[in-house]
Amino acid sequence: MTVNYATPAPEKLFPVAGIRLGVAEAGIRKADRRDLTLLEVESGATVAGVFTQNRFCAAPVHLCRQHLASGRDIRALVINTGIANAGTGDEGMRAAQDTCAAVGQLLGVDAGQVLPFSTGVILEPLPVDRLVAALPRCRDDLQADRWHAAAHAIMTTDTVAKAASRRVEIDSKTVTVTGMSKGAGMIKPNMATMLGFVATDAGVAAPLLQQLVREAADESFNCITVDGDTSTNDSFIVIATGRSGATFADAAAPGYARLREAVVGVARELAQAIVRDGEGATKFITVAVEGGRDREECRAVGYAIAHSPLVKTAFFASDPNLGRILAAIGYARVDDLAVDNVRVWLSSAGHDVLVAEKGGRAASYREEDGARVMQSKEIIVRVDLGRGKASANVYTCDLSYDYVKINADYRS
Structure with a gap:
């Protein structure tokens, strides 16, 4: 039961030019449920993220940090639910690396251009064979309008999928911001047991995007708590594809304040949806x-x-x-x-x-x-x-x- 929240209808989640999403049933932990999501990013986009401060952070968090720090174009995100791949040592790191390699081979990009994300039970090994076997089905499902399906596929104890979308006019250009998140328990700032993904078709220089993702997290996901526990896998990613033609090199650029407001607004809506769906919440x-x-x-x-x-x-x-x-x-x-x-x-x-x-x-x-x-x-x-x-x-x-x-x- 959620508190005054319902998942937006599919048509209310606007596609973001330069982003395609696909989902599949991989049987990561339970059969007959969508539990694997592939998000493809066109070349030339900028990507930035912030992650959990838990010292036991999961293998995919370590790998995401490494791949983002390399400065290379990020071309794909892969998200599994059911198993967190946390507390899994060297085996867990190999599993995350093998996942990135499989996505890279499937899409024709380097493994270092793939960001992996996992959520679910800690201390259990990730069944990479099942994950890899389902990736072609994700690729075949790739479409720009699959945000609604992807929001459902990243759920764990969530009772509803969480997604949000906005469009704003900036310098006579229509700019889209769409995002999704998951989380219901083990929620505390810095950051909560949540995954959050927001994409925009605005173009944002890499240093400015990193500033934006931190500010957006600080005003949204770092303002929520369900039970005071900080998880091992928390990740918040913002992707800027530049396909709208509206571009921003620094925070003083005309129209940037409107873009920032839209990104922060979507992030805040997603964060509040997590609390509204807090495990057992009635208020x-x-x-x-x-x-x-x-x-x-x-x-x-x-x-x-x-x-x-x-x-x-x-x-x-x-x-x-x-x-x-x-x-x-x-x-x-x-x-x-x-x-x-x-x-x-x-x-x-x-x-x-x-x-x-x-x-x-x-x-x-x-x-x-x-x-x-x-x-x-x-x-x-x-x-x-x-x-x-x-x-x-x-x-x-x-x-x-x-x-x-x-x-x-x-x-x-």
């Missing part, structure tokens, strides 16, 4: 922190609230045990925080309830008002630290019985 919660001295301390407070299992279980039960929020603010390690200046509100559907001020419960607060807000599917926790002008948002969900069930049965 989508925005933690909006303002009045900080800088963005980082606002984020620290936002993450403290959003990561707290006590806060999240209270929201699941619609129990206005809101002292848990104050406790989380208090342990967020904000130096010299004056608690008398802190104010906290709960908001939903036009209702704005002041909960705490002047170091304690607001005089106007009534528990039935808090409970009414907490029964909503979409809730905003707004915190004013009263010490500056900075702000930041963090997006999370509640923590339900089903989260435990899903993760207890994950390998079954």
